[in-house]
Amino acid sequence: MTWVTGAEGSAYGVRNLPYGVFRSGGAEPRAGVRIGEFVLDLGAAEAAGLVLAAGALGRPTLNAFLALGRPQWTAVRQRVTELLTDSAHRPAVEPLLVPLAEAELLLPFEVADYVDFYSSEHHAGNVGQIFRPGQPPLLPNWKHLPIGYHGRAGTVVVSGTPVVRPTGQRATPDGPVCGPSVRLDIEAEVGFVVGVPSVLGEPVGVADFADHVFGVVLVNDWSARDIQAWEYQPLGPFLGKSFATSVSAWVTPLDALADAFVPAPEQDPPVAEYLRDVPHVGLDLRLAVEWNGERVSEPPFAGMYWTPAQQLAHLTVNGASLRTGDLYASGTVSGPRRDQVGSFLELTWGGAEPVTVGGAERTFLADGDTVTVTATAPGPDGTTIALGEVTGTVHPAR
Template sequence: MSWVEGAAGSPYDVHNLPYGVFAHGDVPARIGVRIGEYVLDLDGAEAAGLVLAGGALREPSLNAFMALGQAQWGTVRKRVVELLTDPAHRPAVAPLLHPLAEVDLLMPFAVGDYVDFYSSEQHASNVGQIFRPGEPPLLPNWKHLPIGYHGRAGTVVVSGTPVVRPAGQHSTGDGPGYGPSTRLDIEAEVGFVIGLGSALGDRVPVEDFRAYVFGVVLLNDWSARDLQAWEYRPLGPFLGKSFATSISPWVVPLDALEHAWVPAPEQDPPVLEYLRDEPHLGLDLRLAVDWNGSRVSEPPFAGMYWTPAQQLAHLTVNGASVRAGDLYASGTVSGVRRDQVGSFLELTWGGAEPVALAEGVARSWLADGDTVTISATAAGPDGRTVALGEVTGTVLPARP
């Protein structure tokens, strides 16, 4: 356990150590690692020779460090654990600790490409019933490949960034109308951050997942359902999704989630050879969704039909390359019960069943001023908990 005050036994002790980027007073953006309710300045630690990463920890984003690969990630993590647990290092390290309350958390990495998948069978079935009543809820290809779409990297923002209500075309019943979205929604997801890049034309096999993925963030893929319903046939998500995607400020390294791997749902029919991951494992992450402070859902990530390794293998099977900072998301996380869904589309069944929030307020869709927070935890070593932080956003009115 750490010698840092309040860290020992917390979900942010040395078994976690998520990476982020922060600013402190007049000090510009720099890389840090969270320990308890403090952030350790890794820029300062490398400048002082306390940790070595070839200068990659002295950059204003995680991209250069992530590009160093799995061996360097492990070496730095081991050294940071040593610095934070051995009291002999306390005199040199303590001045580099800053209380979280005194720093601003920034985008942890520069997003290269962004891909969003559609990997929860429960979510896909619910959406199919709502958007295509009377038709089979799952389309014929859904259990043969991880469905996804290529999103807009430039509108991925860090937690706390306000979300302006989008405007666009929607159906009036007689044709298109235009105006601010009236069916604004969220999607509770988990994002995977690429560290090691690949060459154009190469494929990343399922067994190499851990060599390429640096860590995990929480993700809210804000969605304008009225825009989406009008535009998604025949091609799929576009303006209904591209206006904002929020991520948590802390990137939890895969090493911190070593005890959270569990058997993933059985896949029937059998998948093609390039998608067969043995063992077939998913992450037991427990998400929570709070709407204006009211807990409305607790989606279970362990039930996702397609695993993170399968998603990466499919993303690259055509030879598409990946780069440090690329981000791919799981798709909405939904369980079998109504209080386990990851979108308000499902929670209110297309808006027909409003949900009760605090102080007697009922909502079907997001109103201006509403705030949504997604958080998550996972199992750690020796019965401890790993916290993945939270991603939060507040809706602002549409602009003229």
């Protein structure tokens, strides 16, 4: 039970407490925790001695806090919970609550490396059917390892950042042309934020997931399908993805998602030893995609074929090291039904089956379109917690 006005019963109640970085009142950026419609100024709380976090909370990114590790993450969360529930703390803490409307939310962490997986069987199958009709929808390697690739860390932007339509080459029957993308798409994904680094040459096991991963963001991996289709062979997506990847301003700690772990889909054929996670669990996050305010899809994260722990183990099995701030995303989250897909490529079946949005027939993104991805997860005692939304509006090509 929190004493914060209006927060009790909210999806941003005291069982949630996601972390972000914000600016307000002319002061420097610092860490904050969302509670209801407020941001608790953690930088100020630490400066006042109300929270101890090795000076990590007054910084312009969460990276120093992320590097502290799970015992400290849990201790800070417990302390913040105490501050927000024990009314004895109210006189000291209430002045540190900043109304959300007065806070400018910034990119919560400096992204070290960004990896994007491709772990929804429904998504990979849909893409296979759209691009390789008549062939097996999944390639032979897909059920043996979580396919992934590196994206551009420097163009990961916080929710709300305008997305400029990318220019690039695309194939036409008359040869390649260069111009603004005409097949701009979204990918609704879930991203995992690495806090604790690992040593070069030493794999991180599936069981070590929670020692390294701090929490979760929502991700929109904007994709220019025409640019991607022309460039991607043989080395994979490049400019079709690298112009912008949006993440939510709030990082939901794994500690807030303890009640959201559910059995993941059975894997057949059996996976390699280093990918055997016990328990084999995913997260019951229920995503929703809004296109200009209209809900067009509800992708279920619980159905992902590869789990976040398997993705982490795979990412490092070759000895690749982790750094604080590494971000790895799930790949597009799509369920079995058309109203559960995480991309417009799938929603409109490659553009062949337009959908009606705002009364108009639509396939890919038009300038001025806004896409917002939200998600909820089961909290303790039948409660629901919300993940921070990720939203972006398409601006015309320059």
